[in-house]
Amino acid sequence: MQCPYAFLWLAICAVLTHAGRCNDHARQSLRITFHDAIGRSSALWASGSAGYVYLCGGADGSLIKFSDLELTDPANKGLHDIINSLKHIADHYDVSYGDIIQFAGAVGFSNCPGATRLEFFAGRPEATAPAPPKLIPGPTDTAQATLSRMQDAGFSAEDTVILLGAHSVGREHTIDPAANDTPLDSTPGAFDSQFYLEVLLKGTVYPRKAPHSGEALSATKDVFRLSSDAAIARHPDTACHDDRMRSAFRKAMIKVATLGHRMEDLVDCSHVIPVPPPWNKTASYPAGFSTSSVERSVSLSSCPGITLPAKASEDTLTGLQYFC
Structure with a gap:
């Protein structure tokens, strides 16, 4: 299937960029990709407490479609403006809210020097229900x-x-x-x-x-x-x-963007996403x-200027050491 999203480029840029800067519009567009997608819970589905509704969710645009409900969650504070902007564009071009959120996140992030070029897949259907409450991790969480x-x-x-x-x-x-x-x-x-x-x-x-x-x-x-x-x-x-970080972040964001969807149901439109400027x-x-x-509970081997003692164990390290 031909990618239907190239025509959105100019409209999205007008909302998300200011001289190609990594500005608040770009930041909020990235933030909303996660907040929209994370409203999915296998535990709630397994419990049967809310029927099929909890099998829904994921990156489906419910944060825009059901914004009156989902914006009452304190975790979504500060997203009103980006939601209104993206809703206007999606309605004007007749695209799904789930698609416009993930597209905007990839385009906005491309303005940040050093960013990885995020992939974008189109074809998400409209959300059928709001995300369950209290599923977004918050700053006070352990x-x-x-x-x-x-x-x-x-x-x-x-x-x-x-x-x-x-x-x-x-x-x-x-x-x-x-x-x-x-x-x-x-x-x-x-x-x-x-x-x-x-x-x-x-x-x-x-x-x-x-x-x-x-x-x-x-x-x-x-x-x-x-x-x-x-x-x-x-x-x-x-x-x-940095290089491993960019590669791993790109892969993790694919999981975010496709949460709740089958890849075979989506169309790869990644070619319309700009290449981010470098950061060396x-x-x-x-x-x-x-x-x-530095305060930490495991090895310091990957921190700048830190050498690992010869007898130190690597068993406590995860596969990719981002917290140095």
Whole structure:
């Protein structure tokens, strides 16, 4: 089947880009891809507590179609504008909400230097029911709660760590109004592994005076740290290499984008996604920080400037070491 999506390029660009920058529109378009897809639960389906509804869900556009319901979930705070923008485009061009969300995420992400070129598959039918409530992992969740929820949706601990890489381009907008727009790492304009290093640095300060629920101590006042990010980074089931990160993130995002669908029912339209600009810098310690500043529960072999002792065990490492 011929890809029907090339004609959307100009319309999407008008909404998601500003001189090709990795801006808030691009960030929100990436965020909504996950929030729309994660509303699927094998445990709820197995329990039979809600019938066929819980077999639905996944990347189906329910966050737009049933926005009146799903936006009441605090986890979806801040998505009103991107939902309204994408709904307008989808309605104008008569495409499904599930497709427009994943297309917008891939196009928006392509504006971020260092990003991997995400694949895009079209052909999702319209959602038939809203996503069940309370299925989106939140910043106050423990590491085990986050990993369990992700496993319930079909993602491994490794997938979870990899998908947190989206926070490399993230900014705080929903927890502390006084810290609005504070980045989640020191290079928010690029997709790189700096986030994975910085979230492990010992936290000593808050960007503003008072801590808020979902906020953890940060290493510097210029970076906002989510409690859930800090917890996952220090969990024994999670374990900084940019090329491997990009490749793994691309594969994990395919799982996100196709959650709830069969690949044979979709059409590959990846050729319409722009190639992201390069980013050649590697992760490095911020000024004043070094190996001794790192807090973690497993091996340090992949951190900048860190060498692994000869007798150290590799058994505690996951296959891809993103939390260095």
